[in-house]
Amino acid sequence: MKVAVLGSGIMGNGIAQLAVMAGDTAVAYDVGDEALQRASAAVEKSLARFVKSGKKTQEEADEAFARLSFTTSLADAVTGADVVIEAAPEILDLKQDLWKQVVGHAPAEALLGTNTSQLSITSIAAALGDEASRLVGIHFFNPPVMMRLVEVIAGLETAPENVERAKAFGEHVGKTVVVCQKDSPGFITSRAYAILRLECVKMLEEGIATAEDIDTALKLGFNFPMGPLELGDMNGVDTYVHAISGLEKAHGDRFRPTVGLRNMVAANRLGRKTGAGFYDYDADGQKVV
Numbered sequence: 001m002k003v004a005v006l007g008s009g010i011m012g013n014g015i016a017q018l019a020v021m022a023g024d025t026a027v028a029y030d031v032g033d034e035a036l037q038r039a040s041a042a043v044e045k046s047l048a049r050f051v052k053s054g055k056k057t058q059e060e061a062d063e064a065f066a067r068l069s070f071t072t073s074l075a076d077a078v079t080g081a082d083v084v085i086e087a088a089p090e091i092l093d094l095k096q097d098l099w100k101q102v103v104g105h106a107p108a109e110a111l112l113g114t115n116t117s118q119l120s121i122t123s124i125a126a127a128l129g130d131e132a133s134r135l136v137g138i139h140f141f142n143p144p145v146m147m148r149l150v151e152v153i154a155g156l157e158t159a160p161e162n163v164e165r166a167k168a169f170g171e172h173v174g175k176t177v178v179v180c181q182k183d184s185p186g187f188i189t190s191r192a193y194a195i196l197r198l199e200c201v202k203m204l205e206e207g208i209a210t211a212e213d214i215d216t217a218l219k220l221g222f223n224f225p226m227g228p229l230e231l232g233d234m235n236g237v238d239t240y241v242h243a244i245s246g247l248e249k250a251h252g253d254r255f256r257p258t259v260g261l262r263n264m265v266a267a268n269r270l271g272r273k274t275g276a277g278f279y280d281y282d283a284d285g286q287k288v289v
């Protein structure tokens, strides 16, 4: 099977790696050589980690890497592809434009999946006109090679058979697949987690408990690998506020960002990247206790 991955950033290179580890041929496409070089180095490093941990032999890793190629030609990437996964920047116009170009070159029977984390599948697919039924959401998690879940999302026009094919592809690359049957902001995962984190923020603002205790409670009480607040600092408080503002428009007041969150953004307390968020960080990025 030939898998074309469009956009070779954090997600794209991981998805391409999953495909070659599953025995497929993958072509990673990006708009510039630099991104492709970074992607190549990232996949090589990640495969080496699989070898070091004993999960792959050196030979398996070498063979997987040999099945991966890189190109800045979109036509070369998608011509003859069985599956096309788009992991380009989260900008609606950009994705729509890219998909319009893809359908001009990809085989009519190719499975078309977008890895968007929060854009509407239906809106992206609208750019495809009569071919909107071909596009389906195939949402991998970061990092794709480690995370076990794939969330498949049916757009309003997505053909049921393409939902099934997307599920089969997710399982083929070793993931457990859940289906969000109606295209709805936040899908399943982001919607559920956003409200959980918001409740943690509210408890912090109400003085119910410290950030450390809220994170520890969620980690040890529910077996989460990280607390919602420390993870919020990692993802960026601004990104979170942007995301819940979108969810508020779709699902109502319960997602409204608190005044405290808005103030954090105004004060540039964006998390690890600015050295302060729910926690403070030193120059090495370590949490200051």
Ligand SMILES: NC(=O)c1ccc[n+]([C@@H]2O[C@H](COP(=O)([O-])OP(=O)(O)OC[C@H]3O[C@@H](n4cnc5c(N)ncnc54)[C@H](O)[C@@H]3O)[C@@H](O)[C@H]2O)c1
Residues within 6 Å of the ligand: 006, 007, 008, 009, 010, 011, 012, 029, 030, 031, 032, 035, 086, 087, 088, 089, 090, 091, 094, 098, 115, 116, 117, 118, 139, 140, 141, 142
């Ligand atoms: N990073 C995450 O945690 C995460 C998780 C799940 C889903 N996603 C989604 O995956 C997609 C990609 O995110 P990312 O974090 O890998 O972004 P990224 O910025 O790391 O990578 C995007 C890549 O797309 C390339 N690109 C730019 N314009 C392009 C174009 N016109 N055509 C093809 N490629 C183009 C860029 O050069 C870059 O290499 C987004 O839709 C994002 O919402 C991200």
